[in-house]
Amino acid sequence: MNATPRWLTSEQKAAWDSFIRMQETLIGRLSRRIQADSGMSASDYIVLVSLTERGGGRMRFLELAKSVEWEKSRMSHQVGRMRKRGLVAREECPDDGRGAFIVATPAGYRAIGEAAPLHVEHVRRLFIEALTQEELDTLARISNRVLAHMEKQPD
Amino acid sequence: MNATPRWLTSEQKAAWDSFIRMQETLIGRLSRRIQADSGMSASDYIVLVSLTERGGGRMRFLELAKSVEWEKSRMSHQVGRMRKRGLVAREECPDDGRGAFIVATPAGYRAIGEAAPLHVEHVRRLFIEALTQEELDTLARISNRVLAHMEKQPD
């Protein structure tokens, strides 16, 4: 037994629609680019970046998952595939019999080393160059505000 | 034989990272919400919205695909699944022997009618409420600028 739903105002809807469309187009183009340029999936790329930059090429499994904010199941499948492709390896963890370290292989380093400059170039070309530094700052502030707001909200 | 890659400045990288993180978190939470609230996938939702709002419940297949900016293959699979679930139906097109109309079924209308208010509530709660109207306008302007820029760029 609800009241009429409260729809968005036309300004709110316009903002939402523009944002969604932009975001979808941009992410779509970038992932297709990564794939085409490097043969890696966008997921491979993200995981390798996090593993090599934030973990020095070696991280505990769940730490890696947290660092990219994925659930463990997703990461587990992903690591399995990346292992099959030789991008990462798995090492037992001496301290914790359940645990595992994920390690970037030389092939993994090579792949990310080749892919990263191309990726950055596309980010710059498609996104950064569209905006002034002031607009970028504004977008960052807005993004952080939304993130902070979401953290306070339940699911 | 390349020069050292031109990385992003720290301000640019900060903006990019914040945007990506926000976008991913927000979209992730919203799709899980749609799924949990209505049993529909986010894709089902988008397609039904476009079909009922912009097409009056009946659209040519490729027109539908264009209206949500999907490739035809993706839409074809999606429509196949939605057909199986009874959300849409397919009609032959008299004018064009290759073509097809996609039609929202009563069950489809019911599903979208129930899901939409909940979805809007979550959009409002997670996103709209985090920002002032001025910030929303700014974000819309920035999004449209990026979109316009991308349209001019090759793949």
Add this chain to the structure above:
DNA sequence: ACGAAACCGTTGACATCTCATCTATCCCGC
């Protein structure tokens, strides 16, 4: 007319993501 090219939509193979469930190990109180 008629053949080629463009168009509409489908299909199959494969990669990926989610959810629920499972195993094994660790930790903690008693």
Add this chain to the structure above:
DNA sequence: GCGGGATAGATGAGATGTCAACGGTTTCGT
């Protein structure tokens, strides 16, 4: 030191997305 709960991670099923190739139709130049 033992039993129960938390933790680390893997796994299988099913839904989804991508890419490349395909089969009919239409269209259009000649």
